[in-house]
Amino acid sequence: MAITASDVNKLRQQTGAGMMDCKNALVEADGDFEAAVDILRKKGQKVAAKRGENEAAEGLVFAQTSADSKVGVLLTLNCETDFVAKNDTYRNFVQSLVDIAMSNLPATSEELKGLKYDDKLTVEEKITEQVGVIGEKLDLSGYAVVKGDTVVAYNHPGNQLATLVALNKGGETVAEAGRQVAMQVAAMNPIALDKDGVDARTIEREIEVGKELAIQEGKPAEMADKIAQGRLSKFFKENTLLSQEFIRDNKLTVEQFLDSTENGLTVTEFKRFSLS
Incomplete structure (x- = not known):
């Protein structure tokens, strides 16, 4: 399918990747935005995690x-x-x-x-x-x-x-x-x-990207799955609320902050x- 400048800009705004990288990823993904994001990540791009309502005006x-x-x-x-x-x-x-x-x-x-x-x-x-x-x-x-x-x-x-x-x-x-x-x-x-609230498709994508990056980094194929699981654990810590570092005190997770405020609070x- 034809990739327009608007498509490229939309992906750039969504990911923070360069214009040519976005264009190439969209061409490779045949216009599929989710697939293009994965392509950028697998190539080691620093993709910004701009989720949610990023198309809102x-x-x-x-x-x-x-x-x-x-x-x-x-x-x-x-x-x-x-x-x-x-x-x-x-x-x-x-x-x-x-x-x-x-x-x-x-x-x-x-x-x-x-x-x-x-x-x-x-x-x-x-x-x-x-x-x-x-x-x-x-x-x-x-x-x-x-x-x-x-x-x-x-x-x-x-x-x-x-x-x-x-x-x-x-x-x-x-x-x-x-x-x-x-x-x-x-x-x-x-x-x-928490991690139990992350949908299966997201978990599968993170494991796939983690394996691909491990292989590109020269790690043995038999270790790729273990490395991907480690990266998945890091993903949960960074992206699920209770496991995130508390922004007011990064020595605590949000879960620990709440429990220290009042036992059992969540x-x-x-x-x-x-x-x-």
Whole structure:
């Protein structure tokens, strides 16, 4: 298939690799972006781990919790330009959607769109109305609900990134620890709570890449699997929340930090939405 400059730039933005490297990888992968990422990694490229919503355009991301901190909602509304996203009217509209979500706690974005915005329009109809008013495409691209004994929201300045973290205990000390972990999720972008939450396909890919790199480094083929397993363990430590080094004290993992805060304290769920 034909590889366009837009395709190359998209892969470059996603991985941080050079333009020609990205183009060659896409050609070799016949346009398959995931395969192209693997090709870059197997060739030893330093590929940035920009996961999540890396195709999102402009807009705002809001996280909010209930008064009793037992539930939180996370919502992304995209628009086309930064000019609109920074407008107070747009910000107030996004907040109104968050308020409706908090009041009703729909399970999905489709359920949220079907709720009443006012006496005349549903949320979906109101968004369509605002498209005509603002003159830009709007897209409710992300929505999630998180519940727990304590739920903490973190909104990064500028509202381009927000997180929710649920913990298994309550109290002010737990809430403060949760705030630190919510910031950890924002900064470190874990892909799962622990290694058990990493999907089989991701594990298979990491093992395959690990074996290929070991062979390229001149290691005996019979050792490649063991080396790949070692790299997989490192991958889990870097990319699963409870195993990550705690950013406020890298002598501790997040799991150890929580347990030192209160015995048995842990995260039960987290969500992270980002526009970049």
